[in-house]
Amino acid sequence: MLTTEFVPGAPDWLDLGSPDIDASSAFYGELFGWTFRSAGPEAGGYGFFQLDGKTVAAVGPLMDEGATPGWTLYFHTADAEATAKAVEQAGGTVRFGPFDVFTAGRMAGFTDPTGAEFAVWQPGDTKGLDAVTDPGTLCWAELHTSDAATARTFYGTVLGWDAQEMPLGDFTYTVVTTSGGGQDASLGGVMPLLPEQQAAGVTSHWLPYFEVADCDAVVAKAQRLGGKVVMPPATMEGVGRMAQLKDPSGASFSVIASAAD
DSSP states (O other), X not given: OOOSSOOTTSEEEEEEEESOHHHHHHHHHHHHOOEEEEOOGGGTTOXXXXXXXXXXXXXXXXXXXXXXXXXXXXXXXXXXXXXXXXXXHTTOEEEEEEEEETTTEEEEEEEOTTSOEEEEEEESSOOSOSOOSSTTSEEEEEXXXXXXXXXXXXXXHHHOOEEEEEEETTEEEEEEESTTOOGGGEEEEEEEOOHHHHHTTOOOXXXXXXXXXXXXXXXXXXXXTTOEEEEEEEEETTTEEEEEEEOTTOOEEEEEEEOOO
């Protein structure tokens, strides 16, 4: 379960790379009730998605030529430089090295050995998101990967995750937790890409899940707002009812109405 008591390896931030910040703000505002607050003129268009005055995500313009719209998940680190070295030693790639974001903290971006992009956040004045697991906020981080075994080893080395494999029919789902945290510290999962997905051109990627009160209602609203359904609502016993969507710009995310404990 995600909390705002951020420990090394836990998701502590996420942001959306968008070709049209106003359009993205309108979509997610209608879908989740988020409001947009600019980080200021010096931030290059970057700003925060807030819910009830709490920062729950962020959004910024696409910076690199040829970049595609998408969500980036950040994981807590106490030392971004050390994490960058660990990424390289474990077979990953440093997309951009650690740098200061004013006094808020330090960030760095990486690609894992299977091709999935992610980032880390070393807190300064900004510790991380103000709210998680509540309706309209991040509640789970899921890696869809072409090589689950390589990914498990990589993130275990770089972020110190513990992993528990769960057979699900024809494939194995891996639940990951922060180091030594046990089941209560579960933060996400590793899901192997199916052969038909890879044949269709789907590549390794991280997928954020947002908690919602009513999965079907949110999916219907997303479609009315111009989003697309990648996976229609489905119920997993003991987990919840979930669906995968794309926003109007093509950024993928999932929603889940979690089962009651």
